[in-house]
Amino acid sequence: MPPHFPSNPDHGSHVARPFHRHKSIHRILGGGKAADVLLWKNRNVSVGVLAGATLTWFLFDVVEYNVVPLLCQIAIFATLAIFIASNAAPLFDRAPPRIPKVVISKHAFREMALTIHHKLEYALSLLYDIACGNDLKKFLMVVGSLLVLSVIGGSCSFTSLLYVGFLCAHTLPVLYQQYETQVDHLIARGGQDIKKFYEKVDSNLLNKIPRGPVKTKFR
Numbered sequence: 001m002p003p004h005f006p007s008n009p010d011h012g013s014h015v016a017r018p019f020h021r022h023k024s025i026h027r028i029l030g031g032g033k034a035a036d037v038l039l040w041k042n043r044n045v046s047v048g049v050l051a052g053a054t055l056t057w058f059l060f061d062v063v064e065y066n067v068v069p070l071l072c073q074i075a076i077f078a079t080l081a082i083f084i085a086s087n088a089a090p091l092f093d094r095a096p097p098r099i100p101k102v103v104i105s106k107h108a109f110r111e112m113a114l115t116i117h118h119k120l121e122y123a124l125s126l127l128y129d130i131a132c133g134n135d136l137k138k139f140l141m142v143v144g145s146l147l148v149l150s151v152i153g154g155s156c157s158f159t160s161l162l163y164v165g166f167l168c169a170h171t172l173p174v175l176y177q178q179y180e181t182q183v184d185h186l187i188a189r190g191g192q193d194i195k196k197f198y199e200k201v202d203s204n205l206l207n208k209i210p211r212g213p214v215k216t217k218f219r
Helices: 033-038 043-062 068-086 107-131 136-155 159-176 179-206
Strands: none
Touching: 033 043, 033 159, 043 159, 068 107, 136 159, 159 179
């Protein structure tokens, strides 16, 4: 039986969704095949992706396999398989194997490049605004997140960090979709506590920091 979370008396029985979210998790993740994989719509595909990522992490982090030998051995295996299939095809009256052509249209490539460019430009402009200190709350959150990420990255390898991030992206969305009400309630309560703590710090510490005089502009 799932735990019962009482409603907040200040806001009634309605629990606000975090980050003012009005879309479903599937639409937030893109609404395509990638979202289906992350939300485990097709369990076989999701398990295969998880197994492939786990095998990759095991080869590069546990066994400490290098990328170049692995790529060379994969290429050797593929070349031998094609060589054997091509030479054995006439003996069994079969056509030799054909490698399918990968065709990417200029329009699709241009759209992908423009999308990446817009996303990168938006991220850089957002980071620049935060670094300028226009929003002190976001500035402190970014600095704290970078410090935590730096500590975590210093205690494990880059491959393990990527694998942990992949596990979080592969499991947290489906868990959130299953326990959406409970998680939204906890996030809302946690956001209120953080907001109260920030208001105390702002009133007791940040507002006491001396600042220069504000220059007024006259027209």
